[in-house]
Amino acid sequence: MAIDKTLYDRLGGKPTLEKVHRIFYDKAFAHPWLSKFFTDKPQEVLENQQTDFMSQLMGGPKIYGGKSPKSAHQHMLITDELFELRSQLLSDAIREAGIDDGLREEWLEADRTLKRAVVKKTESECTQAYPNQPILNFPKC
Numbered sequence: 001m002a003i004d005k006t007l008y009d010r011l012g013g014k015p016t017l018e019k020v021h022r023i024f025y026d027k028a029f030a031h032p033w034l035s036k037f038f039t040d041k042p043q044e045v046l047e048n049q050q051t052d053f054m055s056q057l058m059g060g061p062k063i064y065g066g067k068s069p070k071s072a073h074q075h076m077l078i079t080d081e082l083f084e085l086r087s088q089l090l091s092d093a094i095r096e097a098g099i100d101d102g103l104r105e106e107w108l109e110a111d112r113t114l115k116r117a118v119v120k121k122t123e124s125e126c127t128q129a130y131p132n133q134p135i136l137n138f139p140k141c
């Protein structure tokens with residue numbers, strides 16, 4: 001029965017994750033505030049890392065070999081407001097990829113499990129992974 005399948009399988013596997021992440025990062029890179037955080041890594045690399053990470057989280061292949069979300073974002077002041085903005089863009093991207101509302105909700109729920117690992121209240125909660133790593137804190141715009 002379809003309901004026994006993993007979220008990854010019910011979404012249609014890797015091609016669906018790749019499609020959504022392409023649409024999502026197009027939006028993130030075009031957004032005046034969110035794009036400020038994305039200066040170091042090429043969009044395609046981020047898309048692939050996000051696809052591998054979410055694949056694992058949704059019960060698909062375990063191929064993600066990057067940092068944990070907590071350490072990858074330790075130097076970024078990701079406020080609650082910024083996280084919610086990202087969630088909205090992700091939701092829009094999932095919808096634009098033609099995925100039904102039930103699966104979209106499940107995807108957003110899985111994504112939301114990482115909220116506590118990345119969100120901070122103040123810059124004092126940011127830490128550097130190595131000396132001189134810039135702290136990323138951009139006012140809303």
Ligand code: HEM
Nearest residue numbers: 037038040041049050053066067072078082083086111114
């Ligand atoms: C507003 C919220 C977020 C912002 C601004 C953000 C921004 C970024 C940036 C700039 C990078 C590249 C870091 C680098 O240069 O190495 C990155 C990496 C990454 N992000 Fe996020 N992110 C956010 C939320 C999330 C969430 C909720 C997840 C998980 C569902 C996530 C998963 C990842 C992963 C897997 C990587 C790759 C880590 C690595 O191997 O280096 N991000 N993110």
